[in-house]
Amino acid sequence: MHRTTDRARAPRADAQRNRDRILDTAEQYFSEHGVTxxxxxxxxxxxxxxxxxxxxxxxxxxxxxxxLTARDDALVARRDHLRSGSVSAADALxxxxxxxxxxxxxxxxxxxxxxxxxxxxxxxxSVTCQGFITTTEEFLHAAQxxxxxxxxxxxxxxxLAALATSWVxxxxxxxxxxxAALAELTRNGWATTAPPERHDTDHHDEVQERP
Amino acid sequence: MHRTTDRARAPRADAQRNRDRILDTAEQYFSEHGVTxxxxxxxxxxxxxxxxxxxxxxxxxxxxxxxLTARDDALVARRDHLRSGSVSAADALxxxxxxxxxxxxxxxxxxxxxxxxxxxxxxxxSVTCQGFITTTEEFLHAAQxxxxxxxxxxxxxxxLAALATSWVxxxxxxxxxxxAALAELTRNGWATTAPPERHDTDHHDEVQERP
DNA sequence: CATGGATGCGGAGAGAGTCTCCGCTATATC
DNA sequence: GATATAGCGGAGACTCTCTCCGCATCCATG
Numbered sequence: 001m002h003r004t005t006d007r008a009r010a011p012r013a014d015a016q017r018n019r020d021r022i023l024d025t026a027e028q029y030f031s032e033h034g035v036t037x038x039x040x041x042x043x044x045x046x047x048x049x050x051x052x053x054x055x056x057x058x059x060x061x062x063x064x065x066x067x068l069t070a071r072d073d074a075l076v077a078r079r080d081h082l083r084s085g086s087v088s089a090a091d092a093l094x095x096x097x098x099x100x101x102x103x104x105x106x107x108x109x110x111x112x113x114x115x116x117x118x119x120x121x122x123x124x125x126s127v128t129c130q131g132f133i134t135t136t137e138e139f140l141h142a143a144q145x146x147x148x149x150x151x152x153x154x155x156x157x158x159x160l161a162a163l164a165t166s167w168v169x170x171x172x173x174x175x176x177x178x179x180a181a182l183a184e185l186t187r188n189g190w191a192t193t194a195p196p197e198r199h200d201t202d203h204h205d206e207v208q209e210r211p
Numbered sequence: 212m213h214r215t216t217d218r219a220r221a222p223r224a225d226a227q228r229n230r231d232r233i234l235d236t237a238e239q240y241f242s243e244h245g246v247t248x249x250x251x252x253x254x255x256x257x258x259x260x261x262x263x264x265x266x267x268x269x270x271x272x273x274x275x276x277x278x279l280t281a282r283d284d285a286l287v288a289r290r291d292h293l294r295s296g297s298v299s300a301a302d303a304l305x306x307x308x309x310x311x312x313x314x315x316x317x318x319x320x321x322x323x324x325x326x327x328x329x330x331x332x333x334x335x336x337s338v339t340c341q342g343f344i345t346t347t348e349e350f351l352h353a354a355q356x357x358x359x360x361x362x363x364x365x366x367x368x369x370x371l372a373a374l375a376t377s378w379v380x381x382x383x384x385x386x387x388x389x390x391a392a393l394a395e396l397t398r399n400g401w402a403t404t405a406p407p408e409r410h411d412t413d414h415h416d417e418v419q420e421r422p
Numbered sequence: 423c424a425t426g427g428a429t430g431c432g433g434a435g436a437g438a439g440t441c442t443c444c445g446c447t448a449t450a451t452c
Numbered sequence: 453g454a455t456a457t458a459g460c461g462g463a464g465a466c467t468c469t470c471t472c473c474g475c476a477t478c479c480a481t482g
Contacts, residue, residue, distance in 0.1 A: 012478055015430060038468060049432030054470060157392035164375035164393065168326065181368035182375065185397055223449055223458060249439060260461030265441060
């Protein structure tokens with residue numbers, strides 16, 4: 001035996017390089033063809049063998065998750081900005097849900113695996129989604145506490161609604177207006193006051209729970 | 212030449228029989244495996260060759276559309292019932308959207324091709340969807356006219372929202388409550404009055420269009 | 423620098439699915 | 453019955469996912 005410590009050996013340089021190449025290529029390929037694009041095609045374009053791709057990312061979901069962690073940073077930044085910003089709780093929640101929808105729209109077809117991940121606990125995507133649901137909860141509670149959000153709404157459902165918004169606007173040929181409309185519909189849904197134009201006289205006279 | 216008339220020959224009996232077998236088998240298979248189930252497997256289970264299946268239904272979408280026309284009748288019946296029923300315009304719209312969501316949930320994964328069909332004009336599913344959007348428009352207009360629905364909502368978007376509801380509750384392991392929540396969210400979204408419990412004092416004081 | 427074991431590479435190929443092609447069969451008509 | 457033909461079936465071309473394993477590469481050590 002040659003090693004005296006039991007720390008793992010440093011990762012091989014080529015392995016790291018290949019991983020990066022895969023990620024770069026996948027980012028580009030998924031942008032062009034959506035998240036259902038061929039993985040073998042990505043390997044070929046990246047100039048590596050299929051086996052290498054599958055060793056780094058055993059399945060499509062893992063690859064997507066890795067791709068998304070890069071973007072997670074942006075979302076976390078947005079969260080922090082909204083958190084510390086001077087906007088109202090309602091606007092913060094609104095902004096956050098917008099951010100989720102935008103994030104879920106990073107690639108064509110992305111909402112589908114995200115929804116699957118929110119309902120089937122065990123996958124790299126699941127933990128990401130779970131984290132964002134928790135953040136949604138935070139914003140939602142704040143909005144509920146100051147009376148600007150209905151109390152009979154759950155964070156998980158708002159998250160799913162944001163995903164759904166993204167899903168509706170999904171496929172290449174979709175209609176942007178529809179996604180916006182669904183987002184608006186959702187906002188009207190959770191807000192305590194039916195917004196006439198947006199930011200109107202807020203008479204939150206009726207906030208009640210559903211048993 | 213043997214025929215003197217130029218009438219088309221009567222359709223072959225086996226063709227009709229095969230078509231029916233395919234439809235029956237597909238109905239069953241899709242119920243078990245969702246609309247993405249293998250078409251060749253359906254052919255095999257139906258006891259016919261793959262070629263026969265593909266001659267009758269050149270692609271999955273066509274098969275789905277054929278399968279759905281059977282169910283369309285139920286939806287049309289529901290429409291007529293709601294139309295002539297004594298319920299309020301708001302309840303009619305609500306009931307109709309419910310019916311759409313239920314229809315779109317007939318098979319796992321059905322919402323996806325339906326959404327695709329609503330945005331890409333040319334397919335058998337598209338015309339079906341278009342028809343239902345038109346009906347949605349009818350119910351929506353009625354509700355808008357009596358002030359129970361916001362005027363800044365489009366029928367197409369409500370249809371997509373119903374599809375989205377079904378999509379959220381989609382995959383086998385999904386959470387029924389979430390689908391219900393999204394439906395409720397949507398209802399709160401289009402109704403002019405934020406429903407405290409359901410059917411409350413309706414003070415539709417603010418109905419306005421968005422430019 | 424040399425070397426040897428661990429680590430990672432790559433691509434052939436198995437398996438599953440979609441869809442086509444075309445020789446043959448079953449069917450409707452005469 | 454005879455015959456023209458609509459329709460059948462399944463082999464097989466193509467695509468995609470994913471595995472396996474002989475071989476190349478890298479890094480730690482002497």
